[in-house]
Amino acid sequence: MNIKEKFGQKVKMLREEKNISIEHLANISNVDRNYIxxxxxxxRNVSIEIMEKIICAFETDFTTFFNDKNFKK
Amino acid sequence: MNIKEKFGQKVKMLREEKNISIEHLANISNVDRNYIxxxxxxxRNVSIEIMEKIICAFETDFTTFFNDKNFKK
Known part of the structure; x- marks a missing residue:
């Protein structure tokens, strides 16, 4: 799995854990739903600003988001 | 400090800690020296792929890179 896939998988996992739709995540993060x-x-080769919007929408931070075995060597 | 500045500051700190020049970091990460x-x-609103190149060049991973008070809420 490449880094774009790892990031995407984590976004999807958090979204499903929080039981929110792509549309709702799009609204609260201010990122287009097709983009999400x-x-x-x-x-998508997401930029750090888009990452921040999504991570903030999940009410978490970069430290917590990336504290996951998929982002370790 | 915005997220782009926080990221840049961390890159600079790690580079200086490891005592390597921007030029050397550019060579080992395969990212243009002016871009670094x-x-x-x-x-720069860096993409996740560029982030990965730089983080790998430092022989670390996303989990460790973002485990820093600047990336916590």
Missing amino acids: SDIEKGK | SDIEKGK
Whole structure:
């Protein structure tokens, strides 16, 4: 799995854990819903500003988001 | 400090800790030296793939890189 896929998988996992739709995540993060759908599929080379919008929408932070075995060597 | 500045500051700190030049970091990460210079100044909205190149060049991982008070809420 490449880094875009790992990021997308984590976004999808958090979204499903919180039981929110892509549309709702799009609204609270202010990121387009089609873009979020592509991110979850690992298709987007997301920028750090977009990452921040999504991570903030989940009410978490970069430290917590990346504290996950998929982001360890 | 915004997220681009926080990222740039961390890159610069790690580079200085490891005592390597921007030019050397550019060579080992395969990212243009001017681009790295801009990243350190917080001027670039870096993509996750560029982040990965730099983080790998430091022989670390996303979990460790973001485990820093600047990336916590």
